[in-house]
Amino acid sequence: MRYYRCIFVLSILTTGLLGGFAKHLRLSPPWDDTHIKHSWNAVPKNWESLGHPPSGTAIDLYIALKPQRENAVVDALYEVSEPGHPRYRAYLTKEQVADLVAPRPETLELVNSWLEHHGISSSSISMTHGGNTLMLKAVSVTQADTLLGASYQLYRHIERGETIVRTVGYSLPMALHWHVLTVAPTTSFVFPPRTQWQTAQNRSDRAVKSTSGEPATVLSSRAKVNPVTPSFLRWLYDSEAYTPNTHGENVLGIVGFLGHYPSPADLGAFMRKYLSEAGDATFTVVEINGEKYDPTHPHDEANVDIQYAEAMAYPTPHIFYSTGGGPPRTDDIWMSWLKYILDQENIPQTISISYNILEHFLSREWAINACNQFAKLGVRGVSVLVSSGNKGIGPGTCMRDDGTVRFKPSFPGICPYVTVVGGTTDFEPEVAASFSGGGFSDYFKRPTYQEEAVSTFLQDLGNRYQGLYNASGRGIPDIAAQAVGLPIFLNGNEIKVSGTSAAAPIVAGIISLLNDWLILTGQGPLGFLNPWLYGRGSRGFTDITEGSNPGCNLDGFSAIAGWDPVTGLGTPRFRKMLEQLL
Structure with missing residues (x-):
């Protein structure tokens, strides 16, 4: 009987220790275990690298987090947009949308722990985009490179001469891949071209x-x-x-x-x-x-x-x-x-x-x-x-x-x-x-x-x-x-x-x-x-x-x-x- 009691007590202690260890792992995973989130095989067409951006260049980073209810906002969109639906044109407020897209608490815990690990000040972080995106204000390019395993460079459009700061690839810790949808600006060269007005062919003679x-x-x-x-x-x-x-x-x-x-x-x-x-x-x-x-x-x-x-x-x-x-x-x-x-x-x-x-x-x-x-x-x-x-x-x-x-x-x-x-x-x-x-x-x-x-x-x-x-x-x-x-x-x-x-x-x-x-x-x-x-x-x-x-x-x-x-x-x-x- 004494033997079984010892095993039972040891089991409780072991479970408690493992539980605490698991919680520690959940909050502080190995941040150096990074995997590519997105990358291009080459610099996108018509863009060329001019090397590292000027010293002191800072960027505002947007970290889009996975919502707790993944399809809730789209489901709600079709409800309020479909004629005949009981909620047709029963639109939501800003606060109601924020509730729909809110990330899981553990998502916020993990991401904030990761940012803290890299020395990102909490005073520079705010929630935006209706409630599921973290904005990191004025992050230095050097710090962004470290945070994202990236290599931000200054790119010039060959035809238009315009310049933009981007990276052709970035990584995240494996523990964050399920929680983070995307980070911007990173690999998307979202720079609308200057207007090119068109001349339509005369269709009356062809x-x-x-x-x-x-x-x-x-x-x-x-x-x-x-x-x-x-x-x-x-x-x-x-x-x-x-x-x-x-x-x-x-x-x-x-x-x-x-x-x-x-x-x-x-x-x-x-x-x-x-x-x-x-x-x-x-x-x-x-x-x-x-x-x-x-x-x-x-x-x-x-x-x-x-x-x-x-x-x-x-x-x-x-x-x-x-x-x-x-x-x-x-x-x-x-x-x-x-x-x-x-x-x-x-x-x-x-x-x-x-x-x-x-x-x-x-x-x-x-x-x-x-x-x-x-x-x-x-x-x-x-x-x-x-x-x-x-x-x-x-x-x-x-x-x-x-x-x-x-x-x-x-x-x-x-x-x-x-x-x-x-x-x-x-x-x-x-x-x-x-x-x-x-x-x-x-x-x-x-x-x-x-x-x-x-x-x-x-x-x-x-x-x-x-x-x-x-x-x-x-x-x-x-x-x-x-x-x-x-x-x-x-x-x-x-x-x-x-x-x-x-x-x-x-x-x-x-x-x-x-x-x-x-x-x-x-x-x-x-x-x-x-x-x-x-x-x-x-x-x-x-x-x-x-x-x-x-x-x-x-x-x-x-x-x-x-x-x-x-x-x-x-x-x-x-x-x-x-x-x-x-």
Whole structure:
């Protein structure tokens, strides 16, 4: 009996010791047991290393943590966005979203222990991005190298000359791989290219190929308008009879990067010429991440965004978000803007973004995390409209390092939680603009709201381009609008531009009008649009069935009846969309 009692006591002591040892291991694992989180085999194309950044260079690091309830925010997004669901348009507050995405306590314990081990001051750490991202303020590059097993360098874009601080690889302790989704800025060269306005081919004198590759009917004549003015757009998209009435409750946001500023003087000149009743149009500027707004040096990108959003939604209040950081750019401009907007108690009901970056310049982890931030906007009742890009199915040859060809869609369009706008031209009928970005994501699977529409297109496409794109991926764009020959004012002079950068704010203006009517009638705004768009909302669009989007030295996809990866579901008709809401 005494023998068994000794074993029992020894067992208790051993269990207690092992339990304490296990707890110690859980809180203080071997931080030198690191494994690669993400790396590139080589420096991304068109970038070259200039060596180590200047002494004293510091960066703000964002550490995205895995939520305790991994799919909670996306599940909530579909609940509040699906017509017919009991929680349709029952949007969440900032605090409710934070609760949904909160990391596990043990995740915070581990990460904080790791940061403490590396001498990161707790005073420099804050929670951001709606509640599951740690921001480390002003970390020296030397300290970031040690923390992440990285080699941050200064990279220069060969063609544009712009510089950015990044690393081609980084590591984390093995104990953190399950807890940390991604760290930014690291390996994603998320630096939107400067605007390259496009010139669409004249489709009235050339054949348009069908998806089978056979020539379609040659278009002998087509109604054109020159230029595509605000009054024409309001007529074409049937919104000219509606005037916003919510007296400031409804707001439209425009996102700007890279020191691109809009000019109030140019906006005034534009409105006085093309929409005289809106000659007093104005906007508010919000400076983010140390940006300094300079209206004396306007940029064509910012001007087209603000001028066409205002042209469609006047007198709705507009906010222009000017996001800075550089040069050299040590920040992640997307994370900087998302941090700011998600930290706000009140967010514009509609947001337009006309910047994009090719998917293959991003790590999959970074893209997924950034996309989840857009889901947080949607669950709070925000409609996010983004341009599809101006490279058709992809720029150049689209050849990868292994010699194979792969179509190249763009972020943020690849994200299933935003609404992507392609480009059209002409009227009676409208046709696809030849540069309209479209295709299928390699990182994101096809969302359920697209299943029927995209499957129908793929059946028609057959084996054409098989292996050059991800047939099970998220398809883009969702919708389209005019994108060719739009006049803007820049530095007091009138010029014409073409690109989906114009199409996105045009559609954002129309969505803002719908939100205005909903708010006026005591309802919640549209929020995340796509489940509604691919259902009843599709009846409010004009299907585009002509044109294609060549790229990658190929003919590209063709616009056909129904959804297609050139113009999506088609172009909006405001009153028809309003009828579907009624």
